[in-house]
Amino acid sequence: xxxFRMPSLGADMEAGTLVEWKVAVGDRxxxxxxxALVETDKGIIDVEIFTExxxxxxxxxxxxxxxxxxxxxxxxxxxxxxxxxxxGTPPPEPARPAKRDGAAPAVVHQHPDADTPTATxxxxxxxxxxxxxxxxxxxxxxxxxxxxxxGLDGRVxxxxxEVLAGFANGDTVxxxxxxxxxxxxDTPAAAMRRAIAAAMTRANRDIPHYALxxxxxxxxxxxxxxxxxxxxPPDQRLLPAALLAKACALGLxxxxxxxxxxxxxxxxxxxxxxxxxxxxxRGGGLVAPALHDADRLPLPxxxxxxxDLVGRARRGGLRSSELSEATCTVxxxxxxxxxxxxxxxxxxxxxxxxxxxIAPRPRVVGDAVVPRPQAxxxxxxxxxxxxxxxxxxxxxxxxDLLQEPERL
Amino acid sequence: MSQQDTRAMLAEALASVAPEAxxxxxxxxxxxxxxxxxxxxxxxxxxxxxxxxxxxxxxxRDYPKLTTLAGxxxxxxx
Numbered sequence: 001x002x003x004f005r006m007p008s009l010g011a012d013m014e015a016g017t018l019v020e021w022k023v024a025v026g027d028r029x030x031x032x033x034x035x036a037l038v039e040t041d042k043g044i045i046d047v048e049i050f051t052e053x054x055x056x057x058x059x060x061x062x063x064x065x066x067x068x069x070x071x072x073x074x075x076x077x078x079x080x081x082x083x084x085x086x087x088g089t090p091p092p093e094p095a096r097p098a099k100r101d102g103a104a105p106a107v108v109h110q111h112p113d114a115d116t117p118t119a120t121x122x123x124x125x126x127x128x129x130x131x132x133x134x135x136x137x138x139x140x141x142x143x144x145x146x147x148x149x150x151g152l153d154g155r156v157x158x159x160x161x162e163v164l165a166g167f168a169n170g171d172t173v174x175x176x177x178x179x180x181x182x183x184x185x186d187t188p189a190a191a192m193r194r195a196i197a198a199a200m201t202r203a204n205r206d207i208p209h210y211a212l213x214x215x216x217x218x219x220x221x222x223x224x225x226x227x228x229x230x231x232x233p234p235d236q237r238l239l240p241a242a243l244l245a246k247a248c249a250l251g252l253x254x255x256x257x258x259x260x261x262x263x264x265x266x267x268x269x270x271x272x273x274x275x276x277x278x279x280x281x282r283g284g285g286l287v288a289p290a291l292h293d294a295d296r297l298p299l300p301x302x303x304x305x306x307x308d309l310v311g312r313a314r315r316g317g318l319r320s321s322e323l324s325e326a327t328c329t330v331x332x333x334x335x336x337x338x339x340x341x342x343x344x345x346x347x348x349x350x351x352x353x354x355x356x357x358i359a360p361r362p363r364v365v366g367d368a369v370v371p372r373p374q375a376x377x378x379x380x381x382x383x384x385x386x387x388x389x390x391x392x393x394x395x396x397x398x399x400d401l402l403q404e405p406e407r408l
Numbered sequence: 409m410s411q412q413d414t415r416a417m418l419a420e421a422l423a424s425v426a427p428e429a430x431x432x433x434x435x436x437x438x439x440x441x442x443x444x445x446x447x448x449x450x451x452x453x454x455x456x457x458x459x460x461x462x463x464x465x466x467x468x469r470d471y472p473k474l475t476t477l478a479g480x481x482x483x484x485x486x
Contacts, residue, residue, distance in 0.1 A: 226468070229468055230468075233459065233465060234452075234455050234456050234458075234459040234465070234466055235456045235459065235460070237452075237468065239448055239449065239452055240448075241448060241449060279447075280447070282426065282428055282429075282444075282445050283428060306449065307449055307452060307453055307456070310447070310449040310450065310453065311424070311425065311453055314425060314426065314427055314450070315424070315427055334447045334448045335448055336441065336447075336448075
């Protein structure tokens, strides 16, 4: 018997509301099949299943709001376990540590007041607290199982233990809101704001960020783009964003330390480059779905997928795998935004690439100062996972790639 | 295509890239990108939608002519 649980669609998700089942009892489901629509504060998401089998029972009804990790359906079927172990699939059991390439981290969140057997079952002893937190708690004689975590997927972190023990510097205790996504007084925008607030507060507290900058001359890339687009129908033209995304993805493939997750004190490089693309939503907030295998997509295909991703972020229809599998995020401000960006890394990722507005600016070329279209590309790195030299190498590679756009 | 049809087509194209936008309050001379907070990818999707609905090939250099409702109506009426 296998269980299908409410997935964690990113570090800022606490709960989701089942909108519709796409399957019925008795249906056979395949890996990657969309089985349910779930409303989160990022909109209505097509949730995929990553085990194969036959639906035995549907445990919840549409309309119910449930914490991440709640069992939604039971499945039976031969080969379900083997399928679940296959490369590149998120773990079906939230209690299993995520050490697999391409997989999202284990999806466990301890709901602050969830003491039902279901929620407790979802919390294996291994995932309830980090190694450091368990060790420190033992030293202090604290039972970690009694603590509510603020770490990744609700894990109790060392900081949580220290706060409780009164050793934390400062007197502000960072507490996640009890039920951000389920508070009926909240508008979706307010719920999203709170979810982002919780995730970013945690990221800013836990991740020692470093930031690097590089002014990239985009004249060759843009000239190449104009020539490429000439004579093509509108739907086949490329935008600068496609070149930038491809350059970032190829760069990440060559600097695997930055295409990785930081989980429980370990750097876990991911083989595939699933580029997160930050899209700001008009109601407020943002979403950064993954462009799967961006490094391997030819430019026209990458452009098509990017346009489709942005369209679905607006209309609805993002898939759960897109929300949970990004390995490094790019935030590109387009041609009308600010000149540069220092952002906050989205855990468990270990880097964030920022691309400022493309605009003509003076550049020294030989002995002359000439106007050139440029963008300030920034790299925020998690200093636990990498050092500035590694980050600088990524910026070097991205810059070089953009000087030879025909090779992208 | 009558001007009324063109207007309806534009409304539909904009609704596909900005579903929450209120088309009725949009002024004709307002920059669509500002009024509807369109980013470059949204504007690209808007142009593609207009191209698909009208069959008119809109070269990149003409994009600035379609950044307002009035501009787009004039451009497509040619």
